[in-house]
Amino acid sequence: MRVLPAVYRSTLVPPSLHAGGLAAVLWAGDGARVSHTTAARTYGAELPGNKPHIWVPPDRAPKSELVVVHRGVVAKNDRWMREGVPLTSPARTLIDLASMLDCETLEAVAEDFFHRAVTTPMSVQRCLDASGGTGRAGSQSLRSILENRDQAPLQKRLEVKLSRLLLGAGLRPVRQFKVRVANRTSFLDFAFPALKVAVQGHGFVAHGGRMHHRDDARRLADLASVGWTIVPVTWEAATGEPDVVIDQVRSALAEAAA
Template sequence: MRGRIFRGSTAISRGLLTRNELRSSAWRPLFRDVYADAQIAVTHTIRCTAIGRWLVPPGAAIAGRAAAGLYGCAKPGASEPVDVLVPAATRIGPTAGIRVHHGEIDSGDTVDRAGVTVTSPARTCWDLARWLDVIEAVVVIDAMLANRLTTAPALREYALSRAGRRGWRSLLRAVDLADAGAESPQESRTRVGLVLAGLPRPETQWVVADQGRFVARLDLAWPQFKVAVEYDGLWHDDPEQFHRDRQRLNRLLGGDWIVLHLTAKRLRDDFDGFLAEVRAALRARSRSPR
């Protein structure tokens, strides 16, 4: 049983462990009657696998952020509850660590991933648009698009085919705000926050060139105004990377670009203040000849 996840009752019935041995510190209980070798680092993916194989009824599927995590498009924490979509007529008792959602599941709404039933990319996006606020839904949809698991036209068609059902308009709204060019969740949050505040939609990963020579690639840009936003992420703990980034941005400033920097702290605590700075820069550039 070393290195494995297993049903305790099965291990006992096969004579592999006794009840007393199962209670020892060598084994870690994950859910009722589901155990893991205590040496295993229990991740959210492992918990999803255990739930999908042993705890959900037929026809149910791992869904929401849990499904997005299995697709590599979200990073749920190890202890974050696992979303499970269960057919409307099926009842499932409460289980710690599982967040149950009931709903109609159409043909094609689920797929098999390594023996675990998971909602399809399109259904995952629909559920996220229904269950999360629009910014957090777009964060995951951006990643789905960037990883080519689906496309914006396909998601629009999916939503329209379900017109009148709860959440179809939410999915359309999220898809209209989504952009496959986003390279991090924080970039997505920044972009959507700016757009929802009424600013023009920026270009993502905009390349600035001088006489055909690459100068820089910007997280978010309004090239007609030569205004850009750069999100300063954790990689700036690396002094060399920070130096390279600032060097390229200095070249942009010399080329008459305004580059505004947003940190995680400002995104969290002072987005309104940052928004005012971006709005002022766009307003100034819209009035001045360039």
Template sequence: MLPPGAVITGRSAAALYGAGSVAAHEPLDVLVPAGQRFGPVSGLVVHTGTIAATDVAVREDIPLTTPTRTCWDLAQWLQTEEAVAIVDRLAHQRLVALPQLLSDARTHVGKRGWKRMMRVAELADAGAESAPESRLRVRIVLAGLPTPVTQFIVERDGRFVARLDLAWPHLKVAVEYDGLWHHDPEQFHRDRRRLNRLIGDDWIVLHVTAKRFREDFEGFLNELRHALRSRSGYQPR
């Protein structure tokens, strides 16, 4: 039972909106009005702060922060790439508009956490289709490389050839995240066959596995930098 005025927030609120999930063993994020004493309570992570009436929504009879307020809290409490991964999902589902998030952050200049919200909103992309792809994109950008286009569709003579997770179309360089957890075997083989068709169009396609992402991301970045530099028109930052 939540105390009066308290709401579900953060990752827990995002999960209720369908943007991510919270495992059964993980605690729920709860926001309690500043000055109100509550907790500690097993199974809850209690945050305190100002809660405006416009920050509160109700979903399935559960009070929770609005998608916009949820994004603000995520930006404050999570690492940047984790916050962006969830904000991407909220934007993909059209629960938040990224230009509006940026505008809201600018109107709160000087307020605690506004810079973190600005950074997350700048890095977010409504085109992202999975959390691992979002984390990969954010790490690439934070490493100083140009921002890629998400889910770029390659066509030949007006016909579909392939859809790429991340791409720099003007350079014909792309990155694919190989997460077998979101592919059935047949879909995986179809994807590989489509990607092979890009060879004739002079595309460079790099692949990143979950293991490589965890254990050798710097090695992958070096390969990506080399691929980008090999193409005329690349302007390093």
């Protein structure tokens, strides 16, 4: 089955992200590698994407309506291989994504990479520094994300939303604050330890299932027994009623301080 000019796929092999990326670099020739959203999805990012994205050397200009071609130089240490497919390193991939994604989505992908140890903030910073100044599209957004984060990576999209919401309201909580009660350890999404108030993305430790909800209830009871106030926030509340969420957090903080 013809996929691209001079590139064919056996009908016994189903279409896949891997197959699409490999077909694109084979079609583009030497020096091509999977990049941008296609590389990010290869590393496990949850991003939409139909056409494969690739980098090609600046002296090449292959064209196809089925492939998004970017021309430029990829540094040697950012040329990776994954399951036989050449692609950009995770750090370089984030830099490329910065020119395509809005700040919140970019932060969500970056925090996901950091949480899963796909790459590190230091690696991204080094790649940014090596790629030039602030003139690269999106580079300032990525630098801002690195500069404003703390050491604990955010684990899900709701946490990124809550982080931006709280910081935008002038609140400075501690991320992933560790609390141990009754031989059980809980990690609070955003905590104000001095007042024992925490903001938690619903549903708390895990999602779905009777056992998970029972464990959540037990941990909440443990935290309440030692004086913690938990402000649960759903995705719907964070996106649809952000002012209400901030009012709830401020009220909890004021009550704890009284």
